[in-house]
Amino acid sequence: MNKIAKLFVTFISAITLALVSFTSSFAKVEGEYIVLGSAISLTGKYSSNGVHTQNGYNMAVDRINKMGGVEVQGKKYKFEIIYYDDESNPKRAAQLAERLIKQDGVHYMLGPYSSGLTKAIAPVTEKYKIPMVEANGASRSLFTKGYKYLFAVLSPANQYLEVAIDLAVEKNGGKGVKIAQAFEQDAFSQDVRLGILDAAKRTGSEIIIDDKLPKELNDMAATLAKVKAVKPDVLVVSGHTKGALTAIRQISEMKVDVPMLAMTHCDAAKLSKQHGKKSEFALCASQWHKNLSYKDKFFGSGKKYAKDFQKEFGYDPPYQSAESSAALLVFKDAFERANSFDRDAVRDALVDTEMQTFYGNIKFGPGGQNVAKPMILFQVRCKGDDCENRVVAPTKWASDKFYHPIPKWSERS
Amino acid sequence: MDFLIFKAPMLMVQASLDGILLGILFALIAYGMALQWGVMNIINIAQGDLVILGGYIAYTIYLWGIHPAWGVIISPIIMFFVGWALYKLVINKVVDRDLFISILATFGIAIVFQQLMNFIFGADVVVAQSEYGTTMLFDNSVTLPNSKIFSAFISVLYAIALVIYMRKSKLGRAIRATAQNARAAKILGVDTEKVYAATFGINAALCGIAGALISITLTLHPYVGLPYTVRSFMIVIVAGLGNLPAVAVSGMGLGLFEEFADYILGTEFRIGAVFLLLVLILVYRRFKLSRKREYLK
Numbered sequence: 001m002n003k004i005a006k007l008f009v010t011f012i013s014a015i016t017l018a019l020v021s022f023t024s025s026f027a028k029v030e031g032e033y034i035v036l037g038s039a040i041s042l043t044g045k046y047s048s049n050g051v052h053t054q055n056g057y058n059m060a061v062d063r064i065n066k067m068g069g070v071e072v073q074g075k076k077y078k079f080e081i082i083y084y085d086d087e088s089n090p091k092r093a094a095q096l097a098e099r100l101i102k103q104d105g106v107h108y109m110l111g112p113y114s115s116g117l118t119k120a121i122a123p124v125t126e127k128y129k130i131p132m133v134e135a136n137g138a139s140r141s142l143f144t145k146g147y148k149y150l151f152a153v154l155s156p157a158n159q160y161l162e163v164a165i166d167l168a169v170e171k172n173g174g175k176g177v178k179i180a181q182a183f184e185q186d187a188f189s190q191d192v193r194l195g196i197l198d199a200a201k202r203t204g205s206e207i208i209i210d211d212k213l214p215k216e217l218n219d220m221a222a223t224l225a226k227v228k229a230v231k232p233d234v235l236v237v238s239g240h241t242k243g244a245l246t247a248i249r250q251i252s253e254m255k256v257d258v259p260m261l262a263m264t265h266c267d268a269a270k271l272s273k274q275h276g277k278k279s280e281f282a283l284c285a286s287q288w289h290k291n292l293s294y295k296d297k298f299f300g301s302g303k304k305y306a307k308d309f310q311k312e313f314g315y316d317p318p319y320q321s322a323e324s325s326a327a328l329l330v331f332k333d334a335f336e337r338a339n340s341f342d343r344d345a346v347r348d349a350l351v352d353t354e355m356q357t358f359y360g361n362i363k364f365g366p367g368g369q370n371v372a373k374p375m376i377l378f379q380v381r382c383k384g385d386d387c388e389n390r391v392v393a394p395t396k397w398a399s400d401k402f403y404h405p406i407p408k409w410s411e412r413s
Numbered sequence: 414m415d416f417l418i419f420k421a422p423m424l425m426v427q428a429s430l431d432g433i434l435l436g437i438l439f440a441l442i443a444y445g446m447a448l449q450w451g452v453m454n455i456i457n458i459a460q461g462d463l464v465i466l467g468g469y470i471a472y473t474i475y476l477w478g479i480h481p482a483w484g485v486i487i488s489p490i491i492m493f494f495v496g497w498a499l500y501k502l503v504i505n506k507v508v509d510r511d512l513f514i515s516i517l518a519t520f521g522i523a524i525v526f527q528q529l530m531n532f533i534f535g536a537d538v539v540v541a542q543s544e545y546g547t548t549m550l551f552d553n554s555v556t557l558p559n560s561k562i563f564s565a566f567i568s569v570l571y572a573i574a575l576v577i578y579m580r581k582s583k584l585g586r587a588i589r590a591t592a593q594n595a596r597a598a599k600i601l602g603v604d605t606e607k608v609y610a611a612t613f614g615i616n617a618a619l620c621g622i623a624g625a626l627i628s629i630t631l632t633l634h635p636y637v638g639l640p641y642t643v644r645s646f647m648i649v650i651v652a653g654l655g656n657l658p659a660v661a662v663s664g665m666g667l668g669l670f671e672e673f674a675d676y677i678l679g680t681e682f683r684i685g686a687v688f689l690l691l692v693l694i695l696v697y698r699r700f701k702l703s704r705k706r707e708y709l710k
Contacts, residue, residue: 043528048535048536088536211679212679212681213681214680217683217684218634219435220680221427222431222675223675225424225427225428228554228556229423241537241538242634242637245538246631246632253560254558269538274539274540275542
């Protein structure tokens with residue numbers, strides 16, 4: 001090839017490239033579709049919760065589109081989501097976020113699953129000034145970095161089990177309690193731990209065991225033997241589903257008697273199904289429960305949402321799905337109030353969000369976290385071998401009284 | 414707080430018993446590793462993943478309504494064939510190459526197994542219920558889950574059975590002959606290819622037993638195989654390849670070390686302590702193994 005031909009080829013490729021990037025930069029709204037992007041864990045260790053998240057998103061997209069879509073400047077638009085599988089890998093998630101923004105021209109993002117992956121994506125969306133509404137990253141550190149384009153519909157991780165400590169103190173006649181705690185060493189669980197430390201300080205409680213569980217751990221016998229020896233008033237465990245399942249298995253096998261046991265991830269771990277009666281009386285933090293009385297016009301109530309979700313996907317929705325659906329409602333509301341597709345206008349509208357959804361009230365704090373919705377606690381209760389989660393706190397939605405103290409193993413059948 | 418164990422002697426008893434029971438289980442996995450390392454000179458990084466796969470087999474039969482303890486019979490049978498197939502597909506291509514190639518190959522197998530298990534069984538953590546209850550000692554201050562006692566008992570039983578099999582049976586003798594000198598064994602009419610396949614199958618079967626026991630004592634998840642690989646690797650490094658009683662002792666020693674590290678250094682350093690110990694031992698032994706070829710007696 002001679003020089004001129006080479007130059008020509010280079011020129012043509014440059015123009016083509018320019019055209020491609022030019023057209024894609026307008027791809028945020030294609031025809032009647034508002035295109036959202038999301039990197040989501042469809043394979044790898046988060047794949048089950050990734051699928052819950054995706055189902056939640058899809059359910060809301062269908063519902064909103066069916067009920068008239070999003071009205072901007074008098075025209076009706078529908079939502080559409082581009083998904084990529086991030087393989088539960090933070091690096092991959094960040095790459096895919098970049099790809100969604102730069103190649104696919106997405107201008108509005110939905111969050112991935114887990115705090116870790118959200119942490120990986122947030123700097124990217126921030127860099128390109130892309131508003132991201134996320135529903136599955138609760139780590140407190142997400143909300144202390146001064147991100148301006150990150151909005152979370154869920155309560156931050158440090159609030160997960162604070163309520164449990166308050167409850168224990170209340171049962172102790174307002175006096176401080178002795179706390180034993182074991183937390184996995186990951187961003188989320190350590191944030192839950194910080195919440196407990198705050199609550200302990202506030203209530204004058206004392207932390208007598210403070211174990212950090214390694215990620216690979218599936219044996220808590222040593223921690224539990226210590227708990228048995230020092231007899232705390234409350235035992236707090238957070239280590240995702242593995243932590244919850246290991247704790248219940250070994251607490252029941254080692255006959256560890258504690259008056260109160262509080263955990264996270266009970267519903268994701270299907271605790272009451274996998275461990276049955278052994279899990280009874282465990283207190284669990286949750287972002288949402290279908291029995292709460294919040295309402296919106298798209299999904300009706302939590303109960304109705306659960307019913308529709310069950311019909312569509314064949315299982316009872318975990319809170320991960322509910323909060324993901326709520327993220328779409330937030331976007332719709334923000335687009336309509338902004339009445340524009342300008343990213344900054346949408347971002348400003350998101351800042352002013354104040355709404356009720358079936359999942360809970362949503363109002364964003366200065367760090368982007370949802371400040372309008374309290375965490376709830378439920379307790380596993382069994383009738384025969386049939387166990388279910390009943391809401392016990394906050395009292396406004398409690399369907400059952402909090403059972404305290406947990407009967408000793410020698411008295412349990 | 415960290416030194417609670419020295420204040421309460423019962424904790425010492427609890428930790429020792431927990432450690433020993435767990436250690437026996439590790440020793441079983443390590444025995445499989447020592448066997449195929451000694452015979453085929455392959456360090457199997459996928460060892461832990463074979464264990465987890467064995468666990469999932471037990472979990473599957475548990476879902477079908479069969480008691481998961483039957484897993485200790487069903488799982489090794491299935492796993493033997495998995496091991497055999499794995500040998501025919503991959504391992505036979507790397508068996509005569511250097512150690513590094515085999516590490517790479519088994520590392521690849523480990524990843525494939527993790528993803529497959531994730532795909533088939535899902536990413537949720539699962540447990541199988543044995544409902545074996547608990548043995549209480551010293552006025553309830555020391556509790557031992559019967560499932561752990563059961564698992565230690567089964568491990569010992571299988572280990573003894575395997576030792577007898579290796580001594581008495583034709584295949585056992587062929588395996589030992591191949592371990593001593595593969596070329597000589599071949600000249601004397603041993604079908605080494607078959608011996609290798611059987612060895613890998615037996616190793617996988619041992620992993621299957623261990624996995625079934627883990628499904629009723631601990632928890633299963635597609636990505637928790639690696640710690641089992643590391644532990645068995647370490648036990649083998651300490652014990653050497655040819656010494657079965659040493660494998661058992663070093664397995665229990667590791668179990669004890671882990672439990673005590675948990676109490677004294679803190680739970681967060683438990684696995685870290687295992688890795689640290691591994692590094693120290695490797696430095697101490699300076700890969701004596703590669704200089705002096707040991708074999709299974």
